[in-house]
Amino acid sequence: MDQQITGITTECPECAGEVPFDRPPLAGQVIPCPGCAAELEVVGLNPIRVDLAPEVEEDWGE
Amino acid sequence: MTALTAQRLSGHPPTDADAIAFVEHLVATPSVSGSEADAVRVYVHAGARIGMRCEIDRAGNGVARRGPEGAGVRIALLGHIDTVPGRIPVRTEGGVLHGRGSVDAKGPLAAMLVAAARADLPPGVALDVIAAVGEETHGSPGAVYVRDRMRPDACIIGEPSGWDGVTLGYKGRLVVHAQSVRPCAHSAGPDPSAGDDIHAWWARTLAAVERLNEGRAGAFERVQAKILRVHTSEDDAHERARIEAGFRIPVGLAPGDVLAIAERSARGEIEVTSSGGEHAVRSDRNDPVARALTHAVRGEGGRPRLKVKTGTADFNVVAPVWRCPIAAYGPGDSSLDHTPEERLDLDEYLRSIGVLRRAIEALARELRPPGR
Numbered sequence: 308m309d310q311q312i313t314g315i316t317t318e319c320p321e322c323a324g325e326v327p328f329d330r331p332p333l334a335g336q337v338i339p340c341p342g343c344a345a346e347l348e349v350v351g352l353n354p355i356r357v358d359l360a361p362e363v364e365e366d367w368g369e
Numbered sequence: 370m371t372a373l374t375a376q377r378l379s380g381h382p383p384t385d386a387d388a389i390a391f392v393e394h395l396v397a398t399p400s401v402s403g404s405e406a407d408a409v410r411v412y413v414h415a416g417a418r419i420g421m422r423c424e425i426d427r428a429g430n431g432v433a434r435r436g437p438e439g440a441g442v443r444i445a446l447l448g449h450i451d452t453v454p455g456r457i458p459v460r461t462e463g464g465v466l467h468g469r470g471s472v473d474a475k476g477p478l479a480a481m482l483v484a485a486a487r488a489d490l491p492p493g494v495a496l497d498v499i500a501a502v503g504e505e506t507h508g509s510p511g512a513v514y515v516r517d518r519m520r521p522d523a524c525i526i527g528e529p530s531g532w533d534g535v536t537l538g539y540k541g542r543l544v545v546h547a548q549s550v551r552p553c554a555h556s557a558g559p560d561p562s563a564g565d566d567i568h569a570w571w572a573r574t575l576a577a578v579e580r581l582n583e584g585r586a587g588a589f590e591r592v593q594a595k596i597l598r599v600h601t602s603e604d605d606a607h608e609r610a611r612i613e614a615g616f617r618i619p620v621g622l623a624p625g626d627v628l629a630i631a632e633r634s635a636r637g638e639i640e641v642t643s644s645g646g647e648h649a650v651r652s653d654r655n656d657p658v659a660r661a662l663t664h665a666v667r668g669e670g671g672r673p674r675l676k677v678k679t680g681t682a683d684f685n686v687v688a689p690v691w692r693c694p695i696a697a698y699g700p701g702d703s704s705l706d707h708t709p710e711e712r713l714d715l716d717e718y719l720r721s722i723g724v725l726r727r728a729i730e731a732l733a734r735e736l737r738p739p740g741r
Contacts, residue, residue, distance in 0.1 A: 333660060333735075334660065334661075334664040334731065335659070335660030335661060335662075335663045335664035336655055337654045337655055348663070350664075350667055360654070361663075361672070361673055361674055361675050362675070363537065363675045363676065363677055364674060364675065364676050364677075365587055365588050365676070365677055365678075365679065366536075366676045366677070366679070366703065367588075367678060367679045367680060367703070367704070
């Protein structure tokens with residue numbers, strides 16, 4: 308299923324560019340913005356909303 | 370194997386007061402590795418009281434189950450009930466529970482059990498909440514036992530990440546034991562001592578590790594080498610020097626790769642053996658369990674933090690075999706692990722139960738058998 312079939316897009320909060328989904332998005336999914344390469348996390352599905360995904364931190368301990 | 374019949378009491382599902390009483394009881398019951406039986410009994414009795422089918426398996430693990438025996442989807446919640454030694458007076462002051470194991474990892478374990486009892490599950494989905502023994506020892510016998518006897522469709526490891534944190538991976542580990550032996554000689558003589566030999570081996574090993582680390586940025590990507598113990602001795606004929614060294618190993622390198630460095634550095638002059646040998650593990654951030662947990666943190670009003678850790682956990686034991694979606698989660702500050710300051714904020718503990726419940730329900734919906 309590609310973007311033309313899903314027709315699902317949202318707006319990048321970083322560059323305001325269009326972010327397409329080639330399949331129905333999933334809650335918590337992380338995708339790159341095709342315009343600015345920002346990592347975006349799907350934070351809402353109805354309506355679809357994305358936010359900047361958190362960076363992965365290094366930590367110690369078990 | 371000891372089985373308990375589920376007896377639902379009027380308090381089912383567990384209230385917040387039940388959840389706090391449970392974690393306080395669990396932390397107050399000592400369970401240093403190898404002596405977990407009393408705490409395991411507390412665990413399975415608590416599980417039975419809130420409607421779970423509970424048993425103690427042959428390894429001594431406490432197991433609490435929900436859902437049909439032949440479920441099409443099984444989600445494992447794997448925590449550990451053993452602790453390192455160290456007596457910390459168990460008390461709750463100002464909403465903070467002090468005690469050995471409150472963070473590592475009875476808090477995360479208790480949160481998983483309560484969340485599992487509270488979760489709304491679709492038909493065909495089962496939960497197994499496991500209180501493993503021996504996680505703090507080499508070989509992790511409790512996790513190895515369950516690893517070899519079940520194949521869940523998804524797994525949450527119960528380790529402290531903070532209520533808004535999700536741990537994607539852990540480094541691997543190898544312990545190397547090196548020994549130099551020389552005939553006794555006068556210290557004023559020309560030959561090096563056994564201590565000199567073992568010191569030179571360590572210097573060569575460190576130099577090789579540094580070469581391997583070139584171009585690797587960040588502690589999670591680098592091999593870390595640290596001396597754990599140094600010992601010298603002598604008898605009438607020989608002097609001996611020993612080093613026990615710990616290596617933390619990144620994804621992409623195997624324990625055997627690090628052992629090979631230690632052996633090459635030995636140049637045939639030093640005896641080298643090893644123990645442990647866990648591979649590093651790291652889930653993708655789009656892993657279904659990681660997604661479920663991060664979205665659940667947002668659902669509880671937080672902004673998720675994703676982590677990779679330089680330590681090891683039962684994550685390293687089960688992930689390479691189960692090869693299922695997996696991430697680690699639990700309340701508590703892991704910098705307090707193994708310290709005399711170990712303590713758990715009970716508000717954080719209750720919030721983590723909410724996160725776990727949401728994550729379990731989301732995973733159950735996503736993984737449930739077709740047509741259900």
